[in-house]
Amino acid sequence: MTRPDPKRAQLEHEYSTALRDCVAGGGELALSHAYELGRMAAGTGIGVVELAAIHDNALKEVLGDAAPPDEVDQFFAEALSPYEMTHRGFREANERLESAVRELEAFSYSVSHDLRAPLRTISAFTQALAEDLRHQLDERSRDHLRRVLAAAARMSDLIDALLELSRISRSQLGRHRVDMSAIAVSVIEELRRRDVTRRLGATVAPDLIVEADGRLVRILFDNLIGNAWKFTAQVVSPHVEIGSILSDGEQVFFVRDNGAGFDMAFAERLFAPFQRLHSDRDYAGTGIGLATVRRIVERHGGRIWADSAPGAGATFYFTLPPA
Numbered sequence: 001m002t003r004p005d006p007k008r009a010q011l012e013h014e015y016s017t018a019l020r021d022c023v024a025g026g027g028e029l030a031l032s033h034a035y036e037l038g039r040m041a042a043g044t045g046i047g048v049v050e051l052a053a054i055h056d057n058a059l060k061e062v063l064g065d066a067a068p069p070d071e072v073d074q075f076f077a078e079a080l081s082p083y084e085m086t087h088r089g090f091r092e093a094n095e096r097l098e099s100a101v102r103e104l105e106a107f108s109y110s111v112s113h114d115l116r117a118p119l120r121t122i123s124a125f126t127q128a129l130a131e132d133l134r135h136q137l138d139e140r141s142r143d144h145l146r147r148v149l150a151a152a153a154r155m156s157d158l159i160d161a162l163l164e165l166s167r168i169s170r171s172q173l174g175r176h177r178v179d180m181s182a183i184a185v186s187v188i189e190e191l192r193r194r195d196v197t198r199r200l201g202a203t204v205a206p207d208l209i210v211e212a213d214g215r216l217v218r219i220l221f222d223n224l225i226g227n228a229w230k231f232t233a234q235v236v237s238p239h240v241e242i243g244s245i246l247s248d249g250e251q252v253f254f255v256r257d258n259g260a261g262f263d264m265a266f267a268e269r270l271f272a273p274f275q276r277l278h279s280d281r282d283y284a285g286t287g288i289g290l291a292t293v294r295r296i297v298e299r300h301g302g303r304i305w306a307d308s309a310p311g312a313g314a315t316f317y318f319t320l321p322p323a
């Protein structure tokens with residue numbers, strides 16, 4: 001239900017009074033008063049579209065079906081044109097920006113996609129060489145070929161991650177009731193199945209429900225819980241907790257672990273592609289996971305941030321639309 005806004009009601013009343021005076025007496029004064037009202041409205045957060053509605057209502061009230069005098073029409077065009085210009089300026093700049101982003105995304109998608117074929121060729125022929133020459137090559141040369149193959153495999157992982165990132169920006173967003181608790185539990189089970197040697201304690205709060213794209217929420221938890229899994233590899237009793245808190249009346253979800261943590265000075269950077277704080281030797285990865293997570297959250301209109309300290313675990317907080 002929308003409640004009538006007192007500011008707007010007041011403005012509406014004063015505006016129609018000013019217009020009535022102006023139409024009745026043709027007074028400059030009334031016109032400039034209405035003009036002032038228009039300027040005031042811009043300061044109170046009443047937008048151009050709403051102001052136009054107020055103007056139309058006032059006209060109807062004052063004139064009924066009669067055509068407005070030219071001076072009233074002209075007044076309106078002049079009084080509001082600065083706002084309309086700004087409004088249009090914003091809209092046009094926004095459209096240009098959106099189209100530039102779309103172009104860039106299409107570009108990065110096709111680049112990533114086109115890099116795959118030559119990479120497959122490099123892998124395949126290196127593999128063939130390694131097999132053909134396995135008796136002729138010394139250990140050093142065999143090691144070189146292994147490194148070429150490992151680098152090609154890593155590049156292939158990077159390309160896959162980039163393609164996923166770009167797919168997330170381009171795909172249509174579904175909106176359904178999503179049970180995040182169930183998704184989190186299933187992600188944890190999957191991780192445990194894949195590596196039965198690891199023991200990860202887990203607590204998942206029940207009934208974490210949002211209105212979102214379930215497929216993307218799954219990718220979000222794959223990445224956040226995957227990170228928790230990875231960065232707790234070297235602690236004694238690794239644990240991950242998934243839950244929510246209430247902050248200023250808003251439900252904020254979190255994924256918390258007791259792993260390696262990081263220095264908060266770098267916290268913002270982690271959400272950009274390819275940014276990693278830990279060495280590849282200690283913890284493997286592409287550095288695209290958190291960029292993907294952020295894009296998923298932002299596509300839903302949510303926010304994401306982190307809290308951590310070196311050696312003290314990490315917590316990733318995010319919001320998604322409530323169900």
Ligand SMILES: Nc1ncnc2c1ncn2[C@@H]1O[C@H](COP(=O)(O)OP(=O)(O)O)[C@@H](O)[C@H]1O
Nearest residue numbers: 227231261276277278285286287288289290314
């Ligand atoms: N749970 C976590 N604990 C500690 N550091 C983390 C955690 N999650 C992310 N990070 C840091 O942020 C970086 C980027 O994360 P991400 O984009 O998922 O890349 P990746 O997992 O491939 O390294 C990681 O390399 C790590 O330095």
Ligand SMILES: [Mg+2]
Nearest residue numbers: 227285289290
């Ligand atoms: Mg990751």
